[in-house]
Amino acid sequence: MSSEPLVTHIFTADPSAHVFNGRIYVYPSHDIATPIQDNDNGDQYAMTDYHVLSMDAVGSPVTDHGVVLSLEDVPWAGKQLWAPDAAEKNGKFYLFFPARDTEGVFRIGVAVGDKPEGPFKPEEKPIEGSYSIDPASFVDEDGEAYLYFGGIWGGQLQCWTTGKFDKEAYTNMEAQSGPALLPRVAKLSSDMLSFTSPPTELEILDPVTKKPLDSSDHDRRFFEAAWMHKYNGKYYFSYSTGDTHYLAYAVGDSPVGPFTYGGKILEPVQGWTTHHSIVEHDGRWWLFHHDTSMSGKNHLRCVKVREIFYDKEGKIVLTPE
Numbered sequence: 001m002s003s004e005p006l007v008t009h010i011f012t013a014d015p016s017a018h019v020f021n022g023r024i025y026v027y028p029s030h031d032i033a034t035p036i037q038d039n040d041n042g043d044q045y046a047m048t049d050y051h052v053l054s055m056d057a058v059g060s061p062v063t064d065h066g067v068v069l070s071l072e073d074v075p076w077a078g079k080q081l082w083a084p085d086a087a088e089k090n091g092k093f094y095l096f097f098p099a100r101d102t103e104g105v106f107r108i109g110v111a112v113g114d115k116p117e118g119p120f121k122p123e124e125k126p127i128e129g130s131y132s133i134d135p136a137s138f139v140d141e142d143g144e145a146y147l148y149f150g151g152i153w154g155g156q157l158q159c160w161t162t163g164k165f166d167k168e169a170y171t172n173m174e175a176q177s178g179p180a181l182l183p184r185v186a187k188l189s190s191d192m193l194s195f196t197s198p199p200t201e202l203e204i205l206d207p208v209t210k211k212p213l214d215s216s217d218h219d220r221r222f223f224e225a226a227w228m229h230k231y232n233g234k235y236y237f238s239y240s241t242g243d244t245h246y247l248a249y250a251v252g253d254s255p256v257g258p259f260t261y262g263g264k265i266l267e268p269v270q271g272w273t274t275h276h277s278i279v280e281h282d283g284r285w286w287l288f289h290h291d292t293s294m295s296g297k298n299h300l301r302c303v304k305v306r307e308i309f310y311d312k313e314g315k316i317v318l319t320p321e
């Protein structure tokens with residue numbers, strides 16, 4: 001189950017999985033071929049639309065619902081439809097997605113649909129106050145909704161340390177000492193179309209020193225691919241460590257942190273990027289992720305799924321105790 005791509009007729013990546021009406025829906029990036037050479041900006045990830053996949057259960061046939069949103073339909077977006085996510089609230093479905101605007105700055109947009117499989121109609125403008133990439137939505141048990149986001153290097157998070165886009169910071173990628181750059185979280189308005197207040201940083205602390213992780217700690221510090229899920233009353237924030245290629249997680253008592261580093265979920269997969277989501281279905285927990293086993297190329301990825309487990313202490317493990 002862990003080694004087979006979910007679908008083979010298109011390239012898919014960055015899978016955000018949710019259960020809506022008892023069915024598993026996956027919102028992936030739709031990778032496409034491009035002559036652009038690999039670079040640290042991620043220019044080779046030149047995606048232009050989104051598909052939605054769904055299935056009754058892991059292992060059952062997967063339906064591709066086709067194109068649910070295209071770049072040409074998003075008035076503010078210039079290029080690069082990167083990792084999306086979706087949420088449901090009050091019977092409506094929301095697709096959150098990053099793209100570079102016409103100035104080349106990554107912003108996050110939202111598109112609204114009546115069904116989990118779309119289609120989705122984009123808002124005219126990106127979410128005010130949004131920036132960087134990899135939005136992940138989380139609707140808590142009390143109905144409050146949050147958007148987590150951010151990605152360094154090509155994801156431009158390092159350009160926002162002053163609150164304004166700093167083009168010069170782009171080429172620096174990240175500092176090599178001092179506290180690591182942090183993912184962002186913002187509470188969503190009740191209509192899911194805006195932030196109720198400016199995004200804040202999500203703290204990730206070392207479990208022993210209780211201090212923020214350092215930017216030199218490439219095995220543990222946040223890079224991109226935020227995801228939030230709740231298990232046993234605790235909030236699990238998971239992410240990619242980017243250039244060290246791990247999926248890692250941190251645990252907290254509140255959706256806005258602070259979080260304490262908890263460990264690795266997955267070792268590096270084939271390909272430069274690693275990106276995932278975690279979802280419960282019928283009492284079992286699933287890790288959706290991607291690799292490049294279908295193509296051998298970093299920008300032509302395929303989504304896979306494997307089961308995960310929790311040990312007695314609530315740590316995420318790949319084999320049951």
Ligand code: FUB
Nearest residue numbers: 045082083224225273275
């Ligand atoms: O798919 C483009 C980018 O690659 C995503 O936004 C990152 O998380 C990485 O998977």
